Amino acid sequence: MESPCPSRPAFNFAEGEVLLIDKPLRWTSFDVVRKIRNAMKPLKVKVGHAGTLDPLATGLLVVCTGKFTKRIDEFQSQKKEYTGTITLGATTPSYDLERAIDQRFDLSGITYEQINGTAASFVGEIEQIPPAHSAIKMDGERVYEKARRGEAVEVKPRNVHIYEFEITAIQLPDVDFRVVCSKGTYIRSLAHDFGKAMNNGAHLSRLRRTRSGDFNVAHAWQMTDLVNHIKGFTLAVSDEDIQKS
Known part of the structure; x- marks a missing residue:
């Protein structure tokens, strides 16, 4: 190109x-x-x-x-690379900054080793549930349209592959990262699940796609x-x- x-x-x-x-x-x-x-x-x-x-x-x-x-x-269908920031200690219904914070968590006791170890645990094939505030279609309608009306949305889990999950900087509550992943991966869901894996809460506060295939x-x-x-x-x-x- x-x-x-x-x-x-x-x-x-x-x-x-x-x-x-x-x-x-x-x-x-x-x-x-x-x-x-x-x-x-x-x-x-x-x-x-x-x-x-x-x-x-x-x-x-x-x-x-x-x-x-x-x-x-x-x-x-090609691999994607993203960089961004996961903010620990708070969740949102959309898993990012589209919606306001709905729950806060104590960050005391969180270590750099725990953050890096948690990131490593996501490498490989994982199951994730796309956010309710996503563009997936359900009954001919985008699910985010249903979610914004306050309707209950049940999105089926999917298998995706995380090839690399690198923590590039930590300045709590913010954790900067680089991820290489398969088609269909929701980085917002990855951020949300990252917080849960740490017995905490998290949301995606910044995201940039840097590569798609070549x-x-x-x-x-x-x-x-x-x-x-x-x-x-x-x-x-x-x-x-x-x-x-």
């Missing part, structure tokens, strides 16, 4: 492009797709993303256009730069070129 730069060859959106986006904080993954789709609207090509990022997460979002949308499942956020576009680049490209395309796309 080439690094984005002004000298990059012209896009071929219809044949297929893989666009690496550094998703901004508080944007949904669909916000990103919609913005890109609107920027290339004259070309009328398909646009889709390969793996949702929560609004409170930043980092790598893989977006496919044209014929490359057929490869979305392939890209989604794609790295270091090669990703900032949204403003990409949208301006796409708009410049589409304006330069002649009517004849649009018909060929």
Whole structure:
């Protein structure tokens, strides 16, 4: 994947492009797709993303256009790498900062050795329950929509694989980490379960996706730069070129 730069060859959106986006904080993954789709609207090509990022997460979002949308499942199935912060001593219903703290726990007695040992215990295949505030569909509706209405939501557990779980810094109550995991892993659930494994409570307070398969956020576009680049490209395309796309 080439690094984005002004000298990059012209896009071929219809044949297929893989666009690496550094998703901004508080944007949904669909916000990103919609913005890109609107920027290339004259070309009328398909646009889709390969793996949702929560609004409170930043980092790598893989977006496919044209014929490359057929490869979305392939890209989604690859390993993911995340960095972030788990905050001990408090839980939230959403397992992150989307909802307010609902319970607090005493942090006295927690040691660095316990934190590192707990992280190591999650490496391998584990069973986790996705958060009730997630985009999983149940009865044709996203479960987070049910949860926000106060309806009871029972999400089935799933098996995922944690390849690496490294603690990179500890400044209680915050624990910084790096995780490499399989498709379908909820880092929010991992943070919640991490707190439970320590006989405490925890929630995810920061998350950034840094890698998906061979794609790295270091090669990703900032949204403003990409949208301006796409708009410049589409304006330069002649009517004849649009018909060929």
